[in-house]
Amino acid sequence: MYEFVRLEVDGGIGTIRLDRPPVNAQNKQVQDEIRAAADEAAQRADISAVIVYGGQKSFAGGADIKEMSELSYAEMAARADRLSASFTAVAEIPKPTVAAVTGYALGGGLELALCCDRRVIGDNAKLGQPEILLGIIPGAGGTQRLARLVGPAKAKDLVFSGRYVLADEALTIGLADEVVAPDDVYSAARGWAGQLVNGPARALAAAKAAIDGGLNGDLASGLKLESHLFAALFATDDQTAGMRSFIENGPGKAKFSGK
Numbered sequence: 001m002y003e004f005v006r007l008e009v010d011g012g013i014g015t016i017r018l019d020r021p022p023v024n025a026q027n028k029q030v031q032d033e034i035r036a037a038a039d040e041a042a043q044r045a046d047i048s049a050v051i052v053y054g055g056q057k058s059f060a061g062g063a064d065i066k067e068m069s070e071l072s073y074a075e076m077a078a079r080a081d082r083l084s085a086s087f088t089a090v091a092e093i094p095k096p097t098v099a100a101v102t103g104y105a106l107g108g109g110l111e112l113a114l115c116c117d118r119r120v121i122g123d124n125a126k127l128g129q130p131e132i133l134l135g136i137i138p139g140a141g142g143t144q145r146l147a148r149l150v151g152p153a154k155a156k157d158l159v160f161s162g163r164y165v166l167a168d169e170a171l172t173i174g175l176a177d178e179v180v181a182p183d184d185v186y187s188a189a190r191g192w193a194g195q196l197v198n199g200p201a202r203a204l205a206a207a208k209a210a211i212d213g214g215l216n217g218d219l220a221s222g223l224k225l226e227s228h229l230f231a232a233l234f235a236t237d238d239q240t241a242g243m244r245s246f247i248e249n250g251p252g253k254a255k256f257s258g259k
Contacts, residue, residue, distance in 0.1 A: 005033035007040055012197035013190060014047035016090070018054040023061030026108045028079070030064075031086040034112070038089035048201060048258070049193035050093055052116055053100040053186055054109070059125075062107030065134065080139055087140045091115035091212070094205040096196050100189035101125050102182045106164075111138060114145040117208065119175070120189045122182035123167045127175060130162035148215055150174050200238035201258035206230070 004020040016037045018024040026034075041050050054060050071079070090097065090112065099105075099113035101121040106128050113119050113127075121127070129142045137143060138159065147155035150173045158165065170176035180188045196204060206229040214222030233239050237259040245254035 002033040002036065004030045005037050007037045009044070009047055011194070012046065012048040013051060013193050014041045014044065015051045015053055016041060018060055023058045023104060024054045024109070025061055025064040027064035027067045031083055035086040035089040038093055042093045042095070047095065048197040048199070049096045051098050051100050051186070051189045051193055052090065052112060053189070054102065056102055056182065058103035059099070059101040059105040060109030060112055061104045062109050084140050087112055087115050094208065095201070096193060096204060096208070098189045098192055100185045102185050107131055107138065108140050111140040111142045111145070114141060114149060118177045118192060120178045120180065120185055120192065121167055121170060121176045122185045123179050124182050125167050125170065126164045127170055128162065128164040129159050132159060133162040198256060200242060200256040202236045202238060203233055206233055
């Protein structure tokens, strides 16, 4: 459907697959295709969870610097919001998402991984925000999502220095959630996503909205959001089925319809 990005669906899991050799550099076309694939994944009823994957060699080496270097201030000012929105489309998929990272996830590559709910990385992975070495800063969420994930001090260290983070450190600081052998990255991500495929889709979406939305405001606002989303789930078939199953059969045996 797209030239450099594919949405593959198997067993209720959608995989947004980047395929622009050699390192999946993200030019304008790739960014637009990521947004389109994310929008499609969000809407499709046959997708319950989403993996973002760049293949066995590299997740994404960052923006296409050759293309970017030709842009004037006026051109980038007109384009910057669209760039950020392309990645935000991934963050706003109302389903569990996981980045399966092998090799490089640098600049825009790391920013894309930060949009996911979980990051599974290979023990050969190199992550970083090296934009400062080009005389710029991250422009697709890196200064914001990274600081929320690892804290402002660590985010400033990584953004100010532009240094690479290897797998062990990524796990230690919370930049990665699981480290496996490179050949096992996709299967590990699929294993995590697979356990959620038959879950209560509306409750999963509500949980994600509550957590993400709560991080953007104060505690009182977050609690109000949680209460609203919690109450709304009592209008779903899955709430009825889940509670009835618990009463009749005990926990963990409900069959959900996603409605």
